[in-house]
Amino acid sequence: MSKLFEKNLASFSLRSEKSFGRKYKEDPPKLRTEFQRDRERIIHTTAFRRLEYKTQVFVNHEGDMYRTRLTHTIEVAQIARAAARALQINEDLTEAISLSHDLGHTPFGHAGQDILNECMKNFGGFEHNIQSLRIVDKLENVYPSFPGLNLSFETREGILKKCNKTHAKKLGDVAMRFLKKEQGSLEAQLTNVCDQIAYNNHDIQDGIRAKKISLEQLSTVSIFKNQMNLALKEYPKLSKSKIVNETVRRIINLLVGDLITNSKKNIEKYNIKSPNDVRICEKEVICFSNEMKKENMNLKRFLHKNLYKHPDVKKMTDKATIVIRDLFNAYSQDIDLLPKPFLKHNMLKIKENEAERVICDYIAGMTDRFALKEHKKLY
Numbered sequence: 477m478s479k480l481f482e483k484n485l486a487s488f489s490l491r492s493e494k495s496f497g498r499k500y501k502e503d504p505p506k507l508r509t510e511f512q513r514d515r516e517r518i519i520h521t522t523a524f525r526r527l528e529y530k531t532q533v534f535v536n537h538e539g540d541m542y543r544t545r546l547t548h549t550i551e552v553a554q555i556a557r558a559a560a561r562a563l564q565i566n567e568d569l570t571e572a573i574s575l576s577h578d579l580g581h582t583p584f585g586h587a588g589q590d591i592l593n594e595c596m597k598n599f600g601g602f603e604h605n606i607q608s609l610r611i612v613d614k615l616e617n618v619y620p621s622f623p624g625l626n627l628s629f630e631t632r633e634g635i636l637k638k639c640n641k642t643h644a645k646k647l648g649d650v651a652m653r654f655l656k657k658e659q660g661s662l663e664a665q666l667t668n669v670c671d672q673i674a675y676n677n678h679d680i681q682d683g684i685r686a687k688k689i690s691l692e693q694l695s696t697v698s699i700f701k702n703q704m705n706l707a708l709k710e711y712p713k714l715s716k717s718k719i720v721n722e723t724v725r726r727i728i729n730l731l732v733g734d735l736i737t738n739s740k741k742n743i744e745k746y747n748i749k750s751p752n753d754v755r756i757c758e759k760e761v762i763c764f765s766n767e768m769k770k771e772n773m774n775l776k777r778f779l780h781k782n783l784y785k786h787p788d789v790k791k792m793t794d795k796a797t798i799v800i801r802d803l804f805n806a807y808s809q810d811i812d813l814l815p816k817p818f819l820k821h822n823m824l825k826i827k828e829n830e831a832e833r834v835i836c837d838y839i840a841g842m843t844d845r846f847a848l849k850e851h852k853k854l855y
Protein backbone atom coordinates (compact mmCIF):
# COMPACT_ATOMS: atom_id res chain seq x y z
CA MET A 477 0.00 0.00 0.00
CA SER A 478 2.78 2.43 0.90
CA LYS A 479 4.36 1.87 -2.55
CA LEU A 480 1.16 3.11 -4.19
CA PHE A 481 0.70 6.05 -1.80
CA GLU A 482 4.32 7.17 -2.03
CA LYS A 483 4.93 6.63 -5.73
CA ASN A 484 5.13 10.35 -6.59
CA LEU A 485 7.86 11.12 -4.08
CA ALA A 486 11.30 12.30 -5.14
CA SER A 487 14.37 10.13 -4.57
CA PHE A 488 15.50 12.29 -1.61
CA SER A 489 12.19 11.88 0.24
CA LEU A 490 11.86 9.48 3.15
CA ARG A 491 9.58 6.50 2.50
CA SER A 492 7.51 4.36 4.83
CA GLU A 493 8.81 1.11 3.39
CA LYS A 494 12.40 2.16 4.07
CA SER A 495 11.67 3.29 7.61
CA PHE A 496 14.08 2.30 10.39
CA GLY A 497 10.94 1.03 12.06
CA ARG A 498 9.36 1.14 15.50
CA LYS A 499 10.88 0.16 18.81
CA TYR A 500 8.22 -2.49 19.44
CA LYS A 501 7.53 -4.60 16.38
CA GLU A 502 4.03 -4.30 14.89
CA ASP A 503 2.31 -5.70 11.80
CA PRO A 504 2.42 -3.20 8.91
CA PRO A 505 -0.82 -1.23 8.44
CA LYS A 506 -3.07 -2.61 5.69
CA LEU A 507 -4.70 0.52 4.29
CA ARG A 508 -2.26 3.33 5.05
CA THR A 509 1.45 4.03 5.30
CA GLU A 510 3.51 3.83 8.49
CA PHE A 511 3.75 7.63 8.64
CA GLN A 512 -0.03 7.99 8.26
CA ARG A 513 -0.39 5.65 11.22
CA ASP A 514 2.01 7.87 13.20
CA ARG A 515 -0.01 10.98 12.36
CA GLU A 516 -3.26 9.35 13.39
CA ARG A 517 -1.86 8.12 16.70
CA ILE A 518 -0.68 11.66 17.48
CA ILE A 519 -4.11 13.17 16.83
CA HIS A 520 -5.72 10.72 19.25
CA THR A 521 -3.48 11.62 22.21
CA THR A 522 -4.60 13.54 25.30
CA ALA A 523 -1.53 15.80 24.85
CA PHE A 524 -2.83 16.85 21.42
CA ARG A 525 -6.30 17.66 22.76
CA ARG A 526 -4.80 19.75 25.55
CA LEU A 527 -3.04 22.01 23.01
CA GLU A 528 -6.41 23.74 22.67
CA TYR A 529 -6.03 25.28 26.11
CA LYS A 530 -2.36 26.14 26.01
CA THR A 531 -1.03 29.61 25.33
CA GLN A 532 0.78 30.65 22.21
CA VAL A 533 1.37 34.32 23.10
CA PHE A 534 -1.98 35.33 24.57
CA VAL A 535 -3.60 33.39 27.38
CA ASN A 536 -6.48 31.26 26.21
CA HIS A 537 -9.14 33.01 28.30
CA GLU A 538 -8.22 36.49 26.96
CA GLY A 539 -10.48 35.93 23.96
CA ASP A 540 -11.78 33.27 21.60
CA MET A 541 -10.24 34.84 18.49
CA TYR A 542 -6.57 34.32 19.35
CA ARG A 543 -4.37 31.44 18.35
CA THR A 544 -3.83 28.61 20.75
CA ARG A 545 -1.16 25.95 20.48
CA LEU A 546 -3.73 23.77 18.75
CA THR A 547 -4.64 26.26 16.01
CA HIS A 548 -0.93 27.13 15.64
CA THR A 549 -0.14 23.44 15.21
CA ILE A 550 -2.83 23.05 12.54
CA GLU A 551 -1.49 26.11 10.70
CA VAL A 552 2.05 24.73 10.76
CA ALA A 553 0.79 21.40 9.41
CA GLN A 554 -1.14 23.15 6.65
CA ILE A 555 1.80 25.27 5.48
CA ALA A 556 4.27 22.40 5.78
CA ARG A 557 2.08 19.94 3.89
CA ALA A 558 1.60 22.32 0.97
CA ALA A 559 5.35 22.91 0.77
CA ALA A 560 6.10 19.19 1.14
CA ARG A 561 3.87 18.39 -1.81
CA ALA A 562 5.56 21.05 -3.94
CA LEU A 563 8.98 19.64 -3.03
CA GLN A 564 7.79 16.04 -3.60
CA ILE A 565 8.84 14.99 -0.13
CA ASN A 566 6.77 12.92 2.30
CA GLU A 567 3.61 14.83 3.17
CA ASP A 568 2.37 12.29 5.74
CA LEU A 569 5.66 12.33 7.63
CA THR A 570 5.80 16.14 7.45
CA GLU A 571 2.30 16.30 8.89
CA ALA A 572 3.08 13.82 11.66
CA ILE A 573 6.11 15.89 12.73
CA SER A 574 4.14 19.16 12.47
CA LEU A 575 1.24 17.90 14.57
CA SER A 576 3.54 16.74 17.35
CA HIS A 577 6.11 19.54 17.29
CA ASP A 578 4.59 21.49 20.22
CA LEU A 579 3.14 18.65 22.32
CA GLY A 580 5.77 19.18 25.01
CA HIS A 581 4.99 22.82 25.69
CA THR A 582 4.15 23.81 29.25
CA PRO A 583 1.20 26.04 30.12
CA PHE A 584 1.82 29.77 29.48
CA GLY A 585 4.15 29.39 26.51
CA HIS A 586 7.86 30.10 26.75
CA ALA A 587 7.61 31.70 30.19
CA GLY A 588 6.32 28.37 31.50
CA GLN A 589 9.21 26.47 29.95
CA ASP A 590 11.84 28.86 31.34
CA ILE A 591 10.63 28.62 34.92
CA LEU A 592 10.13 24.85 34.77
CA ASN A 593 13.67 24.52 33.46
CA GLU A 594 14.88 26.61 36.41
CA CYS A 595 12.92 24.47 38.90
CA MET A 596 14.50 21.35 37.33
CA LYS A 597 18.06 22.70 37.11
CA ASN A 598 19.43 20.13 39.59
CA PHE A 599 17.37 17.29 38.14
CA GLY A 600 18.20 17.28 34.43
CA GLY A 601 16.42 20.46 33.33
CA PHE A 602 13.37 20.89 31.11
CA GLU A 603 13.20 21.53 27.38
CA HIS A 604 9.86 21.47 25.52
CA ASN A 605 11.35 19.81 22.47
CA ILE A 606 12.70 16.86 24.43
CA GLN A 607 9.40 16.77 26.33
CA SER A 608 7.50 16.34 23.04
CA LEU A 609 9.56 13.22 22.38
CA ARG A 610 9.09 12.06 25.97
CA ILE A 611 5.31 12.32 25.54
CA VAL A 612 5.17 10.20 22.39
CA ASP A 613 7.79 7.72 23.68
CA LYS A 614 6.76 7.32 27.29
CA LEU A 615 4.04 9.47 28.80
CA GLU A 616 1.02 8.70 26.63
CA ASN A 617 -0.38 5.62 28.27
CA VAL A 618 -3.12 4.01 26.21
CA TYR A 619 -1.83 1.02 24.26
CA PRO A 620 -1.78 -2.44 25.81
CA SER A 621 1.44 -3.69 24.22
CA PHE A 622 3.83 -0.75 24.48
CA PRO A 623 4.43 2.51 26.35
CA GLY A 624 3.88 5.77 24.44
CA LEU A 625 2.80 5.69 20.82
CA ASN A 626 5.56 3.48 19.42
CA LEU A 627 6.08 5.92 16.51
CA SER A 628 8.44 5.22 13.66
CA PHE A 629 12.05 6.35 13.97
CA GLU A 630 11.71 9.10 11.32
CA THR A 631 8.82 10.82 13.09
CA ARG A 632 10.59 10.65 16.46
CA GLU A 633 13.83 11.98 14.98
CA GLY A 634 11.89 14.81 13.33
CA ILE A 635 10.23 15.79 16.61
CA LEU A 636 13.64 16.21 18.21
CA LYS A 637 14.65 19.37 16.37
CA LYS A 638 17.41 20.37 18.76
CA CYS A 639 19.30 18.68 21.55
CA ASN A 640 22.56 19.28 23.40
CA LYS A 641 25.29 16.63 23.63
CA THR A 642 24.51 15.57 27.21
CA HIS A 643 20.88 14.89 26.36
CA ALA A 644 21.81 13.30 23.03
CA LYS A 645 24.00 10.71 24.76
CA LYS A 646 21.13 9.74 27.04
CA LEU A 647 18.54 9.60 24.25
CA GLY A 648 20.50 7.16 22.07
CA ASP A 649 19.92 6.52 18.36
CA VAL A 650 17.09 9.05 17.91
CA ALA A 651 19.54 11.83 18.87
CA MET A 652 22.63 10.39 17.19
CA ARG A 653 22.65 13.06 14.49
CA PHE A 654 23.44 15.72 17.10
CA LEU A 655 26.57 13.82 18.10
CA LYS A 656 27.55 13.07 14.50
CA LYS A 657 26.69 16.64 13.42
CA GLU A 658 24.32 15.41 10.73
CA GLN A 659 21.23 17.11 9.34
CA GLY A 660 17.62 16.18 10.00
CA SER A 661 15.46 14.86 7.15
CA LEU A 662 14.02 17.31 4.63
CA GLU A 663 10.61 16.68 6.21
CA ALA A 664 11.97 17.69 9.64
CA GLN A 665 13.82 20.74 8.29
CA LEU A 666 10.67 21.85 6.48
CA THR A 667 8.48 21.61 9.58
CA ASN A 668 10.97 23.71 11.49
CA VAL A 669 10.91 26.60 9.00
CA CYS A 670 7.12 26.40 8.58
CA ASP A 671 6.76 26.69 12.36
CA GLN A 672 8.54 30.07 12.14
CA ILE A 673 6.48 31.21 9.15
CA ALA A 674 3.28 30.34 11.02
CA TYR A 675 4.07 31.98 14.35
CA ASN A 676 5.63 35.17 13.01
CA ASN A 677 2.59 35.82 10.89
CA HIS A 678 -0.12 34.87 13.32
CA ASP A 679 1.60 36.88 16.03
CA ILE A 680 1.26 39.94 13.76
CA GLN A 681 -2.48 39.30 13.46
CA ASP A 682 -3.04 38.48 17.11
CA GLY A 683 -0.80 41.36 18.23
CA ILE A 684 -2.82 43.86 16.21
CA ARG A 685 -6.11 42.37 17.36
CA ALA A 686 -4.97 42.74 20.97
CA LYS A 687 -3.81 46.31 20.23
CA LYS A 688 -0.26 45.58 21.42
CA ILE A 689 1.26 46.55 18.08
CA SER A 690 -0.04 48.94 15.41
CA LEU A 691 -0.05 49.08 11.62
CA GLU A 692 2.14 52.21 11.86
CA GLN A 693 4.75 50.33 13.89
CA LEU A 694 4.62 47.37 11.50
CA SER A 695 5.18 49.71 8.57
CA THR A 696 8.78 50.04 9.78
CA VAL A 697 9.35 46.39 8.86
CA SER A 698 10.17 46.24 5.15
CA ILE A 699 8.50 42.92 4.29
CA PHE A 700 5.26 44.09 5.92
CA LYS A 701 5.38 47.54 4.38
CA ASN A 702 6.04 46.24 0.87
CA GLN A 703 3.30 43.65 0.97
CA MET A 704 0.83 46.10 2.52
CA ASN A 705 1.54 48.63 -0.23
CA LEU A 706 0.97 46.00 -2.89
CA ALA A 707 -2.33 45.06 -1.26
CA LEU A 708 -3.43 48.71 -1.07
CA LYS A 709 -2.45 49.31 -4.68
CA GLU A 710 -4.79 46.54 -5.74
CA TYR A 711 -7.52 47.32 -3.19
CA PRO A 712 -7.19 51.03 -2.19
CA LYS A 713 -10.30 51.08 0.03
CA LEU A 714 -9.58 48.11 2.27
CA SER A 715 -10.74 48.14 5.89
CA LYS A 716 -8.03 47.86 8.54
CA SER A 717 -8.74 44.24 9.41
CA LYS A 718 -8.66 43.25 5.75
CA ILE A 719 -5.39 45.16 5.22
CA VAL A 720 -3.83 43.07 7.99
CA ASN A 721 -5.30 39.85 6.69
CA GLU A 722 -4.35 40.50 3.07
CA THR A 723 -0.82 41.61 4.02
CA VAL A 724 -0.23 38.55 6.19
CA ARG A 725 -1.62 36.29 3.47
CA ARG A 726 0.80 37.84 0.97
CA ILE A 727 3.76 37.54 3.35
CA ILE A 728 3.07 33.84 3.96
CA ASN A 729 2.78 33.28 0.21
CA LEU A 730 6.02 35.12 -0.41
CA LEU A 731 7.92 33.26 2.32
CA VAL A 732 6.63 29.83 1.31
CA GLY A 733 7.32 30.56 -2.37
CA ASP A 734 10.86 31.64 -1.59
CA LEU A 735 11.39 28.64 0.68
CA ILE A 736 10.33 26.16 -2.01
CA THR A 737 12.33 27.83 -4.81
CA ASN A 738 15.46 28.22 -2.73
CA SER A 739 15.26 24.69 -1.31
CA LYS A 740 14.91 23.26 -4.83
CA LYS A 741 18.03 25.23 -5.80
CA ASN A 742 19.87 23.79 -2.81
CA ILE A 743 18.83 20.25 -3.73
CA GLU A 744 20.51 20.83 -7.13
CA LYS A 745 23.49 22.71 -5.72
CA TYR A 746 24.34 20.10 -3.08
CA ASN A 747 23.56 17.26 -5.49
CA ILE A 748 20.98 15.72 -3.17
CA LYS A 749 19.73 12.42 -4.55
CA SER A 750 18.85 10.37 -1.47
CA PRO A 751 17.80 10.81 2.18
CA ASN A 752 21.37 9.95 3.13
CA ASP A 753 22.71 12.83 0.99
CA VAL A 754 20.48 15.12 3.07
CA ARG A 755 21.78 13.64 6.30
CA ILE A 756 25.46 14.12 5.49
CA CYS A 757 25.06 17.48 3.74
CA GLU A 758 27.15 20.20 5.40
CA LYS A 759 24.32 22.70 5.36
CA GLU A 760 20.60 22.67 5.89
CA VAL A 761 18.86 22.18 2.56
CA ILE A 762 15.45 23.63 3.40
CA CYS A 763 15.94 27.35 3.96
CA PHE A 764 15.07 30.81 2.65
CA SER A 765 17.22 32.71 0.18
CA ASN A 766 19.69 35.10 1.82
CA GLU A 767 17.53 38.08 0.95
CA MET A 768 14.42 36.52 2.50
CA LYS A 769 16.39 35.37 5.55
CA LYS A 770 17.15 39.03 6.26
CA GLU A 771 13.53 40.11 5.76
CA ASN A 772 12.31 37.34 8.01
CA MET A 773 14.90 38.15 10.66
CA ASN A 774 13.79 41.80 10.73
CA LEU A 775 10.21 40.73 11.27
CA LYS A 776 11.29 38.38 14.07
CA ARG A 777 13.29 41.13 15.76
CA PHE A 778 10.36 43.50 15.52
CA LEU A 779 8.00 41.01 17.19
CA HIS A 780 10.51 40.22 19.87
CA LYS A 781 11.01 43.83 20.81
CA ASN A 782 7.47 45.13 20.42
CA LEU A 783 5.18 42.20 21.15
CA TYR A 784 6.88 39.53 23.27
CA LYS A 785 8.41 42.22 25.50
CA HIS A 786 5.27 44.37 25.60
CA PRO A 787 4.45 45.28 29.24
CA ASP A 788 1.02 43.59 29.09
CA VAL A 789 2.48 40.38 27.70
CA LYS A 790 5.25 40.56 30.28
CA LYS A 791 2.65 40.90 33.05
CA MET A 792 1.17 37.61 31.90
CA THR A 793 4.56 35.90 31.78
CA ASP A 794 5.43 37.18 35.26
CA LYS A 795 2.23 35.68 36.58
CA ALA A 796 2.98 32.41 34.79
CA THR A 797 6.37 32.28 36.48
CA ILE A 798 4.80 32.60 39.93
CA VAL A 799 2.09 30.00 39.24
CA ILE A 800 4.50 27.37 37.94
CA ARG A 801 7.12 27.92 40.62
CA ASP A 802 4.46 27.73 43.35
CA LEU A 803 3.01 24.53 41.92
CA PHE A 804 6.45 22.94 41.68
CA ASN A 805 7.26 23.88 45.28
CA ALA A 806 3.92 22.65 46.61
CA TYR A 807 4.21 19.22 44.96
CA SER A 808 7.88 18.94 45.95
CA GLN A 809 7.00 19.50 49.59
CA ASP A 810 4.10 17.06 49.49
CA ILE A 811 4.00 14.68 46.55
CA ASP A 812 0.68 13.28 47.77
CA LEU A 813 -0.95 16.43 46.39
CA LEU A 814 -0.66 14.83 42.95
CA PRO A 815 -3.77 12.90 41.83
CA LYS A 816 -3.87 9.30 43.11
CA PRO A 817 -3.97 7.49 39.71
CA PHE A 818 -1.03 9.58 38.46
CA LEU A 819 0.93 8.82 41.63
CA LYS A 820 0.16 5.11 41.36
CA HIS A 821 1.27 5.00 37.72
CA ASN A 822 4.56 6.73 38.60
CA MET A 823 5.30 4.98 41.90
CA LEU A 824 8.37 3.21 40.56
CA LYS A 825 9.93 6.46 39.31
CA ILE A 826 9.23 8.16 42.63
CA LYS A 827 10.86 5.29 44.53
CA GLU A 828 13.87 5.56 42.21
CA ASN A 829 14.41 9.18 43.24
CA GLU A 830 12.79 10.68 40.18
CA ALA A 831 10.00 12.48 42.03
CA GLU A 832 10.99 15.86 40.52
CA ARG A 833 10.72 14.47 36.98
CA VAL A 834 7.28 13.10 37.78
CA ILE A 835 6.21 16.52 39.12
CA CYS A 836 7.71 18.22 36.08
CA ASP A 837 5.79 15.90 33.70
CA TYR A 838 2.59 16.64 35.59
CA ILE A 839 3.01 20.42 35.46
CA ALA A 840 4.22 20.43 31.84
CA GLY A 841 1.08 18.54 30.83
CA MET A 842 -1.27 21.12 32.37
CA THR A 843 -3.35 23.53 30.33
CA ASP A 844 -3.25 27.24 31.27
CA ARG A 845 -6.64 27.16 32.92
CA PHE A 846 -5.94 23.97 34.85
CA ALA A 847 -2.66 25.40 36.19
CA LEU A 848 -4.46 28.57 37.35
CA LYS A 849 -7.25 26.53 38.98
CA GLU A 850 -4.77 24.25 40.72
CA HIS A 851 -2.77 27.24 41.94
CA LYS A 852 -5.89 28.83 43.39
CA LYS A 853 -6.74 25.58 45.16
CA LEU A 854 -3.28 25.18 46.72
CA TYR A 855 -2.56 28.81 47.63
Ligand code: MG
Pocket residue numbers: 548552577578671675
Ligand atom coordinates in the same frame (compact mmCIF):
# COMPACT_ATOMS: atom_id res chain seq x y z
MG1 MG B 1 5.45 25.80 17.15
